Amino acid sequence: MRNMCLLLSYDGTDFHGWQFQPNLRTAEGTLKDALARILGERPKLYAAARTDQGVHAKTQVVNFATERGIPVEGLIRGLNSLLPADIRVLRGGEVPSEFHARYSAKSKTYRYFILTSPLNSPFLRRYTLHVPQGLHVEGMERAIQAIVGVHDFSAFTKKSTSYRNPVRRVLSAKVKGRGEIIVMEIRAEGFLRYMVRNIVGTLLLVGKGKIDEEGFKAILESRDRDMAGPTAPPHGLFLWDIEYEPSLLFPPYRLGV
């Protein structure tokens, strides 16, 4: 069996998330349909992350096992000719048998984009959350530092979800203002469900002056979802990057087209 890896990019607007669901347009289902037409089989796909409905992926990584000996370049070309324009296969290659898109990932990076202009933009509306007021970016930048390191993120998970282990290690967290656009970036070894969107929703309270840096930290430490702000909507969120041990992906297993 060959273990094949693909790097994808998709616009989440018109997908019901990554994960396959019968009779719904999902990114996984769409990719599987295209793979099935080329390979003549429907391989089980392992993805680095399951993006929720409406969340975008600048980078998503999947792997699957196949007996088919189709050359990688032809596979990628064929997939892109079959796939709709809102999902593209950027790169691909054979990877070592032990590679697993999710379990081999050392870290994942998400970015969340906010547009603070008085009016929403017809051109950015699919990819940014519109917050029609100035936000206190420096306060948000200071507050977000509280999440760096190893923490119990129960305060920022999906309300009805219970995790055996709600502790995750966040490697870096940034808030940057670029004119009317604010970008938040969180890199972590792992994430709880809705974690980024709940952190963003709570940081927005800081940006609007409703809570301060200490208040944000207290919410994290409370481990109580009811203390945190609302879940930010999905359309500002991008699965941005996924990091692996170079030895798993690079020469002799270099991805590339």
Added chain:
Amino acid sequence: MRNMCLLLSYDGTDFHGWQFQPNLRTAEGTLKDALARILGERPKLYAAARTDQGVHAKTQVVNFATERGIPVEGLIRGLNSLLPADIRVLRGGEVPSEFHARYSAKSKTYRYFILTSPLNSPFLRRYTLHVPQGLHVEGMERAIQAIVGVHDFSAFTKKSTSYRNPVRRVLSAKVKGRGEIIVMEIRAEGFLRYMVRNIVGTLLLVGKGKIDEEGFKAILESRDRDMAGPTAPPHGLFLWDIEYEPSLLFPPYRLGV
């Protein structure tokens, strides 16, 4: 009667162009419906330019006459609450009675965006033409200079259209590469139908090395539409800006929200 002016922005993807057509979703029809709900009348609209199906407007300017004394800020707020997210009213104000969005315009600027990455981007696909190859930007930049000044643009108009006067004055023309994105900008006192898209389609022949700078100039001078390249698709094109005499738009008739 008050002469009212509005500045709009719209994503042309899901509109059948600017101009009203019965039973089709047009930008003009959509704006008129919203105005009718607020004003209780359907005013005749005068627009700076009629964008074709699929063409975007970063800036479109319209004016209309009304007896209604509704304050501008309320009008804009009301319109944006009624309008769909792909069209926004950015600014507005009362203008002198002699102001006409089209006839008072001193010049109009269009931009055309091309993405030259090997694969199309799920996020830029609605707003750029994807040309999956390197283009000779310097050659295009030199070639486009031929259109600056007063010329008969018959070679670059819509084939079946005949103009009493196909002569237009182009004030400036630029081609700029920014990484994988190439931007072409043409500012002119007036444009023929499909003029920008036909110039772009022909410049692409230069960029691909199929014709040279002299060849481009010869096409312009031929005044023969059959000599020019194909019409570039609409989704890379933006009506970008419209210039007026400041006295017509600014204090005491300043647009603003």
